[in-house]
Amino acid sequence: MMLFVMATAPALCGVGCLYHSWKTAAKGRALVLYGWLLLALSLLSWIQLAGAEYGVVFALVFPAFVAWLMIVVQRRKGRRKTSAPQTVQPMRAPSWRGIGRNIARFIGLFVGLGVAMLLVSVALVMQFPFAANLNLASALLLFPLLWAASVCWFLSSRKPWKVLLLSTVAALVSSLWLLV
Amino acid sequence: MKYSRQLVKSSLSAHSWLGIGMAAVLYLIILSGTLVVFHTHIERWEQPLAAEFHEFDAAAVESAFNDYLTTPDNLTPHMYLVFPSDAMPRIKFANEQQGEYRNADGSAGVPAYDDWAHQLSDLHYYLHLPKNIGMILVSAMGVILLALIISGLLAHPSIIKDAFAWRSGSERIYFTDLHNRLSVWGLPFHLMMAFTGAYFGLAGLIILIAAEAFHDGDREAVTRQFFSGDPVVEAQPLQVNIQQPLQYLNANVPDGQLLFMTIHEADSEQRFQEYYVQQPGRLIYSENYRFDMQGNFLNHAGYSDGDLAKQIVYSIYRLHFGNFAGMGSKIVYFLMGLALTVVCVSGINIWLNRRKHEDLLNRLWVAVVWGAPLAITVSAISGVLARWPSVTLFWSVLLAALVLAIIAQPAARFRRQMQLAGILTVFVLLAGYAIQFGLAAAFGAGLLLTCGLLLWALVLAVFVIRSSGAGVGKTG
Numbered sequence: 001m002m003l004f005v006m007a008t009a010p011a012l013c014g015v016g017c018l019y020h021s022w023k024t025a026a027k028g029r030a031l032v033l034y035g036w037l038l039l040a041l042s043l044l045s046w047i048q049l050a051g052a053e054y055g056v057v058f059a060l061v062f063p064a065f066v067a068w069l070m071i072v073v074q075r076r077k078g079r080r081k082t083s084a085p086q087t088v089q090p091m092r093a094p095s096w097r098g099i100g101r102n103i104a105r106f107i108g109l110f111v112g113l114g115v116a117m118l119l120v121s122v123a124l125v126m127q128f129p130f131a132a133n134l135n136l137a138s139a140l141l142l143f144p145l146l147w148a149a150s151v152c153w154f155l156s157s158r159k160p161w162k163v164l165l166l167s168t169v170a171a172l173v174s175s176l177w178l179l180v
Numbered sequence: 181m182k183y184s185r186q187l188v189k190s191s192l193s194a195h196s197w198l199g200i201g202m203a204a205v206l207y208l209i210i211l212s213g214t215l216v217v218f219h220t221h222i223e224r225w226e227q228p229l230a231a232e233f234h235e236f237d238a239a240a241v242e243s244a245f246n247d248y249l250t251t252p253d254n255l256t257p258h259m260y261l262v263f264p265s266d267a268m269p270r271i272k273f274a275n276e277q278q279g280e281y282r283n284a285d286g287s288a289g290v291p292a293y294d295d296w297a298h299q300l301s302d303l304h305y306y307l308h309l310p311k312n313i314g315m316i317l318v319s320a321m322g323v324i325l326l327a328l329i330i331s332g333l334l335a336h337p338s339i340i341k342d343a344f345a346w347r348s349g350s351e352r353i354y355f356t357d358l359h360n361r362l363s364v365w366g367l368p369f370h371l372m373m374a375f376t377g378a379y380f381g382l383a384g385l386i387i388l389i390a391a392e393a394f395h396d397g398d399r400e401a402v403t404r405q406f407f408s409g410d411p412v413v414e415a416q417p418l419q420v421n422i423q424q425p426l427q428y429l430n431a432n433v434p435d436g437q438l439l440f441m442t443i444h445e446a447d448s449e450q451r452f453q454e455y456y457v458q459q460p461g462r463l464i465y466s467e468n469y470r471f472d473m474q475g476n477f478l479n480h481a482g483y484s485d486g487d488l489a490k491q492i493v494y495s496i497y498r499l500h501f502g503n504f505a506g507m508g509s510k511i512v513y514f515l516m517g518l519a520l521t522v523v524c525v526s527g528i529n530i531w532l533n534r535r536k537h538e539d540l541l542n543r544l545w546v547a548v549v550w551g552a553p554l555a556i557t558v559s560a561i562s563g564v565l566a567r568w569p570s571v572t573l574f575w576s577v578l579l580a581a582l583v584l585a586i587i588a589q590p591a592a593r594f595r596r597q598m599q600l601a602g603i604l605t606v607f608v609l610l611a612g613y614a615i616q617f618g619l620a621a622a623f624g625a626g627l628l629l630t631c632g633l634l635l636w637a638l639v640l641a642v643f644v645i646r647s648s649g650a651g652v653g654k655t656g
Contacts, residue, residue: 022344051461053495054505060368061512067344067365068519075346106201114320118382122389132394133405133489139386140493144378148326155194156187156331178393 007045007055008062014038015066019074039063110151112164116171117146123174191334198331199527202324204548205307207524209321211552212304213373214517217502217510218628220267222297225629226564228620229290230281232269237285241271242422244286248273249446250418257447261422262440265458266506296563299571300556305380308571319381326374332363339364352533359526362519369516370523376500383493406493408468408481410444416451416473424475425455435460436467443473452478459484463495463504525549543585543594550598551581553636557605565612592647599640606637 017035024031042062047055121143125135154163215222224230245261248254254275262272262279271282272292281289299308306314333339339360346357363370387402395401420443429438436457445451451473456466468481483494498504502513532542555577563569585594610633614621621630 019344022341050505053463054461054509057372057463057499057504057509058512060372061516064365064369064516064519068361071344071346071361074344075348110320114323118385118389122386122393126393131487131489133487136386136390136402136405137489137492139390140379140383140496141375143382143386144323144326144375147323148330148374151198151323151327152191152194152331152334155197156190156334158186158190178389 003045003049007042007049007058010038010042010045011059011062012066014042015063015070019067019070023074109154109164113150113154113167114147116167117150118143119171119174119178120167121146123177126178188335188337191331195328195331195335196531198324198328200531202321203524203528203545206321206324207521207548208307208552209304209318209377210517210521210524212300212556213377214514214521215556216301216304217513217517218632219297219301219501220503221625221628222300223294224268224270224625226295226297227281227290227293228617228624228626230270230292230625231283231289232264232625233284234264234269235284236264236271238423238426240286241282242286242420244282245273245422246419249420249443255447257445259443259446260440263438265437265439267503293564293567295567295569296560299559299563299569299574302571303574308575316381316385319378322374322376322378323382325370326378329363329367329370329374336360350533352530355526355529355533359523359530362523362526366516366519366523370520372499373520376496379496379500405487406490408479408483408486410450411452411470411478413450413452413472413478415449418446418451418473420453420473421475422453425453425469425471425477428471428475428477429455429457429469433457433459433467433469439466454481463498464491465494465497538591540585542591543587543589544582546591546595546598547581547585548578550595550602551578554581554598554602554605557602557609561605561609561612565609565616596644596647599644603637603640603644606633606640609633610637 014035014037017031017038021029021031021035039059043056043059046059046062049055050058121139122136125139125142128135128138130138150163150167154160157163224232241261249259256276258276260272260274260279262268262270262274264270271284271286271289272279273282274280274292279292279294281292283289302308305311305318307318308314309317342357342360343364344361346361347353387399391397391399391402422441425441426438429436436459439456439458441453441455443451443453453471453473453475455469455471457469458466462484464483467484470478470480472478483490502509528545532538532545555574558577559570559574562573581598587594610621610630613626613630617626620626
C-alpha cells in the first residue's frame with residue numbers, strides 16, 4: 001500500500017503541476033519542469049512497486065486518468081449549446097464511380113507504400129549492430145512506423161508524386177540489396 | 181514547438197481523410213478489442229454452471245484426462261488440459277474442436293460453451309474474414325491508427341497548450357476538445373495498441389522477406405530464432421503422467437501461475453506435453469516447460485531467460501490485451517479502450533458537425549456507432565441463450581441498422597431509436613440469461629458481465645434522456 005501511494009502521489013502531483021501551469025500560463029514554466037520531473041519520479045516508484053515491465057506500463061497510463069479527472073472537474077458548468085434542429089437534406093446522389101476510383105487509389109497507394117516500407121525496413125534493420133533476431137524484432141517497430149509515416153507524408157504532401165518516387169527508389173534499392 | 185501553417189493544414193487534411201476513410205472499420209476493431217479484454221470472463225459468463233475452484237485432485241484429474249485422451253473420437257493433434265487459474269478457476273479438457281469442463285475430482289462437468297466469446301474475439305482479430313487476410317487487414321489498421329496519431333500530432337500545434345481545456349460551446353467545440361484531450365493523454369496507450377496491434381499480422385510479412393533474403397525461403401528458420409523448436413522424443417505412450425510435472429513445477433516455479441498444458445503431436449509417437457506457466461512481474465505470455473509423456477522434464481522454452489528478442493516478441497500479446505496484472509490491468513485497459521473508442525467516434529462527429537447540413541451520412545454513422553453494440557447484444561442472445569452463435573446474425577443486424585439509416589429523419593431521432601433498441605435487447609438478454617441460469621446470473625461467474633450489461637443499459641438510458649430535447653446532436 002505504501003509503495004502504491006509512493007507511485008501514485010508523484011504522478012498526481014506531477015499532473016497537478018502541469019494543470020496549475022496551464023491554469024496560470026504566465027508563471028508556468030518552472031511548474032512544467034516540476035511536473036515532468038515528478039512524472040519521471042513516479043516512473044521509478046511504479047517500477048519499484050510492480051517491477052520494470054508492469055511498472056513502465058502503469059506509469060505511462062496512470063497520468064491519463066488523473067488528467068482526465070482534472071479536465072472533467074475544471075470544466076465550466078455552462079450547458080452545452082446544442083445544435084439547432086436541422087432540416088434534413090436528402091443527400092446528393094454520390095458518384096459511385098468516383099468513390100470506387102478513390103477507394104481503389106487509396107488501397108493501391110496503401111498497399112504499395114506498405115510493400116515498399118516492408119523492404120526498406122528489413123534492409124535497414126539488417127544494418128543494426130545487434131544479434132540477427134533482435135534486428136528483425138526491431139523491424140516490428142520500424143516497419144509500421146515507416147509505413148504510417150509514408151502514408152501521412154503522401155496524404156499531406158503537395159507533390160505526392162515525389163513521395164511515390166522516393167518510396168519506389170528506396171524499395172528498389174532495398175530489394176536489390178536483400179534479394180539479389 | 182512552431183509548426184508552419186502549411187504543415188498544420190496538410191496534416192489536418194491527411195488526418196481527416198484517414199479518419200473518414202477508415203473510421204467504421206477502426207471503430208469495430210477498437211470496440212471489440214475493448215470488450216475482448218474480458219475474454220476469460222465472457223467465457224465464464226457463457227457457461228456459468230461450470231464448477232469453479234482452485235484446488236484439485238491431481239491423481240483423479242490425470243486419470244480422467246487419460247480416459248478423455250484415449251477415447252478415439254476425442255484425439256486430435258493437439259490436446260489441452262486447462263488448469264484453474266485466477267482468471268479462469270476451472271478445469272477444462274479440450275481437443276482442437278470442442279471442450280468440456282470437469283469438476284475438481286476429474287468427474288464430468290458441463291459442456292464448455294465458448295463459441296460466442298470466440299466470435300467476439302474473432303471480430304477483433306480478423307473482422308470475421310478468413311484468418312490470414314483478416315489478420316493482415318486488422319494489423320494494417322494498427323498502421324492506420326499510427327498514421328492518425330502522427331498526423332493528429334502534426335495537425336494540432338496547440339495540443340500541449342490546450343492540454344486541460346474542455347470548453348463549453350457548440351457541439352463541434354465540445355467534440356473537438358473531447359477528441360483532443362482523450363487523444364493527447366491517452367497517447368502512450370494508443371501508441372502501444374498501434375504497434376502491438378500491427379505486430380500480429382505484419383510479423384508474418386517481415387518473416388517472409390527475411391526468409392527469402394537470408395534463408396533461401398525457409399520461414400521456419402526465421403521463426404526458430406524467436407520461438408523454441410520442439411524437443412525430440414520417440415515412442416511415447418498415449419497415457420500421460422501429469423502428477424510428476426505438477427510436482428516439478430511446484431518445486432521449481434512456486435510463484436508461477438499454471439495456465440494450461442498442451443500435448444503436441446498427440447496423434448503420433450513423438451508426442452510430448454508442454455506446461456504454460458505465467459511468471460510474476462513479467463509481460464511474457466508464459467514460460468513453457470516440456471515433459472515427455474511419463475512426466476520426465478525435457479527442457480524449458482527460454483522465453484523468460486532467453487534472447488532479448490525472444491522475450492520482446494513473446495511479451496507483445498499480453499501488452500496488447502492487458503491481461504498481465506489481474507483485474508487491475510484489465511480495468512485500466514478497458515477504460516483506455518473505451519476512451520479510444522470515444523476518440524474514434526468524436527473524430528467523425530467533429531467532421532459531421534463541420535458540415536452545415538445533415539443528411540444520410542449522419543444517420544449511417546449513427547447506424548455504425550450504435551448498431552455495432554446492438555449487433556453484439558443480439559448475437560449474444562442467439563449465441564449464449566440459444567447456443568447458436570452466428571457471425572451472419574451479427575453482420576445482418578449491423579446491415580439492417582445501415583439500411584434503416586436510409587429512412588429520412590433527423591439523426592438524433594434515429595440515434596434515440598437505436599439506443600432504445602439497445603436497451604431492449606440488453607433486457608431481453610438479461611431476462612433470458614436469468615431464466616436459463618437462475619442464480620448463476622447474479623452470483624459467481626455471471627456476476628461481472630451481468631453488472632456490465634446493466635451498466636450499459638443505464639448508460640444508454642442516460643443518453644436517451646439527455647438527448648430527448650429537440651434537435652440535440654446530429655452526429656454519432
